[in-house]
Amino acid sequence: MSAATIVIVPGWRDSGPGHWQSLWAERMQGAVRVVQDDWITPKREAWVTALETLVLQSPGPVVIVAHSLGCIATAHLSEAAAARIRGALLVAPADPERRAALADFAPVPYAKLPYRSIVVASSNDPYCPVRLAGAYARAWGSEFVRMQNAGHINIDSGHGDWPLGLALLQSLTDDPHAPTGVRPPFEPLATL
Numbered sequence: 524m525s526a527a528t529i530v531i532v533p534g535w536r537d538s539g540p541g542h543w544q545s546l547w548a549e550r551m552q553g554a555v556r557v558v559q560d561d562w563i564t565p566k567r568e569a570w571v572t573a574l575e576t577l578v579l580q581s582p583g584p585v586v587i588v589a590h591s592l593g594c595i596a597t598a599h600l601s602e603a604a605a606a607r608i609r610g611a612l613l614v615a616p617a618d619p620e621r622r623a624a625l626a627d628f629a630p631v632p633y634a635k636l637p638y639r640s641i642v643v644a645s646s647n648d649p650y651c652p653v654r655l656a657g658a659y660a661r662a663w664g665s666e667f668v669r670m671q672n673a674g675h676i677n678i679d680s681g682h683g684d685w686p687l688g689l690a691l692l693q694s695l696t697d698d699p700h701a702p703t704g705v706r707p708p709f710e711p712l713a714t715l
Contacts, residue, residue, distance in 0.1 A: 527609045527696060528581045529554040532574060534591025534617060535625060537562045541678045543685035544590055547692075555581070557593070567627045570596045575604040586695050587611035591650065591675065592625055594642075598632045598663065610695035611640040614688065615676040616659050618651040633662035640665040641691050645673035645680075 531538075531548045533556070538544035548556045557574050559565065574596055578585050586609050589597045594616035600608075619625035642665040644656030653669060660667035668691065674680025682688075 526553075527584045527586045529692075529696070530574075530577055530581070530585045530587050531556040532587055532589035532593035532597060533557065533559075533562075534589070534593045534615075535562065535565055538590060539678070541683055542590075543677075543682050543688055544588065546684055547588065547689070565592060565625065565627065567596070567599060570628075571599045571601075575600055578604045578607050581607065584609040586692070587613075588692060590614045590677070592617040592619070592628065594659075595619055595625075595628045595631055598636070598659075599628070602637075605637050608638045610638055611636065612643070612688065612692050612695060613640055613659075613663075613665065614643045615645060615648055616642065616651055616656050618655055622650065631659065633659075635662070635664040639695060641668060641695065642666070643668045643670065643676065643688065643691065645670045645676055647672050648675050650675055 529551050531544050531554060533544055548554050555577060557577055559570055559573055561569065578600070585607055587597050589611065594613040597611055597613065617625055619628035619631065640663055642656060642660035642663065644651065644653050646653050646669065657667055670676065673682070676682050
């Protein structure tokens with residue numbers, strides 16, 4: 524099985540400097556980041572198309588690292604794109620049904636994802652109630668990690684390098700069939 528490409532999928536308004544997604548994108552060997560034409564007024568068709576194009580053009584399987592609206596864009600992917608995904612870390616999913624600027628992404632798909640996924644949510648996320656994030660996780664067949672008082676799990680809530688997220692990502696990228704000594708696609712952030 525070939526090594527997976529890490530695909531960073533930022534949410535609404537992008538993930539700026541200091542955000543864990545930006546830090547990881549800079550430090551992970553071979554990671555690619557989705558770039559949207561419009562980060563402020565997101566349109567589902569454009570966002571999903573940009574993500575699908577990146578996934579389908581990757582040389583092998585991919586592991587998605589999505590935040591906020593990026594999680595919802597990932598859930599909207601076509602079957603062809605989803606078939607290329609080995610796993611997904613879906614952090615602080617957005618609630619497009621209660622936020623007018625994100626309404627084009629509603630309704631959120633509630634179908635089981637055809638790959639292993641982990642949804643991480645916070646008990647006090649201002650953009651998505653933890654119960655709704657849990658409902659997404661159940662519908663998508665995802666493992667669910669509930670963080671206590673972690674806000675939107677971004678730079679504003681104190682999540683820079685975010686070691687827990689990196690460990691969760693590592694659990695998605697580890698290949699139990701790989702020979703010993705094979706390095707993951709990134710170096711631990713603590714050593715950089």
